[in-house]
Amino acid sequence: xxxxxxxxxVLLLFIVVLYNSLVRxxxxxxxxxxxxxxxxxxxxxxxPNLVETVKEYMKHEKSxxxxxxxxxxxxxxxxxxxxxxxxxxNKIVKSMAGLMVAVExxxxxxxxxxxxxxxxxxxxxxxxxxAARRAFNAAVTTYNNGVETFPSNIxxxxxxxxxxxxxxxxxxxxQNVKAKELFNK
Amino acid sequence: xxxxxxxxxxxxKQLLSDLKLLDRDRKKVDRRxxxxxxxxxxxxxxxxxxxxxxxxxxxxxxxxxxxxxGFILISLSSKKYRLNFKTKIIGKITGFVDESLTxxxxxxxxxxxxxxxxxxxxxxxxxxxxxxxxxKIDKTAIEFSEIVAKYKTTSGTGSKxxxxxxxxxxxxxxxxxxxxxxxxxTLVLPDTxxxxxxxxxxxxxxxxxTRGELIKLxxxxxxxxxCVYGNDQVESRYILSTSLMRRILEFKKKWNTxxxxxxxxxxxxxxxxxxxxxxxxxxFKTIVDYSFIEENVKYLVLxxxxxxxxxxxxxxxxxx
Numbered sequence: 407x408x409x410x411x412x413x414x415x416v417l418l419l420f421i422v423v424l425y426n427s428l429v430r431x432x433x434x435x436x437x438x439x440x441x442x443x444x445x446x447x448x449x450x451x452x453x454p455n456l457v458e459t460v461k462e463y464m465k466h467e468k469s470x471x472x473x474x475x476x477x478x479x480x481x482x483x484x485x486x487x488x489x490x491x492x493x494x495x496n497k498i499v500k501s502m503a504g505l506m507v508a509v510e511x512x513x514x515x516x517x518x519x520x521x522x523x524x525x526x527x528x529x530x531x532x533x534x535x536x537a538a539r540r541a542f543n544a545a546v547t548t549y550n551n552g553v554e555t556f557p558s559n560i561x562x563x564x565x566x567x568x569x570x571x572x573x574x575x576x577x578x579x580x581q582n583v584k585a586k587e588l589f590n591k
Numbered sequence: 592x593x594x595x596x597x598x599x600x601x602x603x604k605q606l607l608s609d610l611k612l613l614d615r616d617r618k619k620v621d622r623r624x625x626x627x628x629x630x631x632x633x634x635x636x637x638x639x640x641x642x643x644x645x646x647x648x649x650x651x652x653x654x655x656x657x658x659x660x661g662f663i664l665i666s667l668s669s670k671k672y673r674l675n676f677k678t679k680i681i682g683k684i685t686g687f688v689d690e691s692l693t694x695x696x697x698x699x700x701x702x703x704x705x706x707x708x709x710x711x712x713x714x715x716x717x718x719x720x721x722x723x724x725x726x727k728i729d730k731t732a733i734e735f736s737e738i739v740a741k742y743k744t745t746s747g748t749g750s751k752x753x754x755x756x757x758x759x760x761x762x763x764x765x766x767x768x769x770x771x772x773x774x775x776x777t778l779v780l781p782d783t784x785x786x787x788x789x790x791x792x793x794x795x796x797x798x799x800x801t802r803g804e805l806i807k808l809x810x811x812x813x814x815x816x817x818c819v820y821g822n823d824q825v826e827s828r829y830i831l832s833t834s835l836m837r838r839i840l841e842f843k844k845k846w847n848t849x850x851x852x853x854x855x856x857x858x859x860x861x862x863x864x865x866x867x868x869x870x871x872x873x874x875f876k877t878i879v880d881y882s883f884i885e886e887n888v889k890y891l892v893l894x895x896x897x898x899x900x901x902x903x904x905x906x907x908x909x910x911x
Contacts, residue, residue, distance in 0.1 A: 441825045526909040530771070533908070537828035544807050544824070 631661030676872035698723030708860035716743035762865035
């Protein structure tokens with residue numbers, strides 16, 4: 407009898423540990439996702455300032471600036487589906503890269519203190535977004551390992567936890583890094 | 592930084608005459624050291640003959656004290672010569688390596704900075720340092736010195752109470768202004784648990800709560816060498832970009848010793864274990880020796896090179 411109780415207690419404890427660790431991993435993923443959101447918001451906040459500063463100098467890139475502003479408005483409106491969101495972000499990055507390359511044609515702008523400051527902030531935000539994504543991917547990998555490896559996969563099956571996708575860095579963004587390098591020469 | 596190849600020229604024009612003068616002092620010191628040594632030895636022998644053995648262990652103790660006194664005298668009588676070498680030769684060499692550098696032979700990185708780095712968890716009961724070098728390499732302010740840090744343990748009680756000091760760090764402690772702003776702290780420590788126990792080791796690491804959260808990074812080679820703790824998963828990754836991880840790995844290979852890094856208050860702290868005592872002169876062998884002097888330059892170049900190694904002069908973010 408005593409053995410049965412001990413075994414049951416150990417088993418129960420084991421289940422509790424598995425359950426808690428899975429819940430914790432899921433929460434970590436959600437938390438990491440929220441931090442990407444926070445960083446993206448920083449990026450949106452920068453756009454109007456940047457547009458305002460470069461507007462005075464840039465004569466031929468009006469359409470690029472309007473596009474950027476429109477994309478931002480869309481992004482902060484909030485009512486977009488998850489997949490569209492990723493696409494929208496990619497568009498913002500792409501048009502920003504275009505803008506940064508265009509700056510090359512305006513030596514006055516390149517020397518503007520205000521612009522340099524904003525450019526630094528932009529680089530900072532980009533690196534923070536990339537860090538947030540890496541943190542998210544690390545959290546998802548830990549979570550996925552929990553969901554797929556034995557014995558926690560049994561618990562995950564009962565709790566209906568499913569594998570989640572990693573945040574992949576789109577091709578455009580890798581090119582954006584190159585544009586950044588070119589710009590900082 | 593001056594060209595390293597020019598050093599031969601610098602050595603001949605700027606250092607050689609001073610070295611020759613100092614070498615004359617060295618010979619004098621050598622003679623004095625031998626004299627003190629012989630006198631101390633003779634006294635110990637006389638003590639052995641004259642002091643009656645009846646007083647028990649006191650005889651040995653008296654002889655031992657005489658020996659210690661001899662060593663102290665030797666160290667005192669060579670002190671001026673050692674200090675002269677540092678101010679005249681090492682001081683000039685630091686100026687050659689980079690004009691902005693200032694050298695303080697008896698200074699050190701402050702204990703407060705050492706503690707702020709939070710690299711070591713032991714209490715710092717004995718803190719000694721020398722060879723302090725400070726300056727600005729392009730945009731990056733740096734300082735470093737040799738440090739020996741010890742913690743105290745006691746055993747026994749009452750009259751049998753003994754204090755014992757254990758060294759937990761000996762080497763170069765390097766502080767530089769980091770090129771990004773950050774508010775949290777991140778520790779990069781040599782990975783001993785994971786090397787020994789593999790995946791299980793990683794579990795052990797994540798249980799050491801006092802260090803903060805374990806930060807798992809995506810570079811497998813980096814993860815094998817180091818374990819990273821911090822109090823913000825995102826900001827630690829913001830500091831340790833994929834390229835910085837590579838650079839730290841290369842840096843570790845270059846020194847081939849235990850290295851610890853911490854990122855606190857927008858600064859990077861680096862502790863490099865070194866058995867060798869750097870920037871010292873020698874006795875009983877001529878110091879008018881190019882390769883002997885060159886070795887100091889090599890270490891200096893290596894140390895100043897940390898700024899380049901970790902890309903600290905790249906200021907494309909908001910920090911100027």
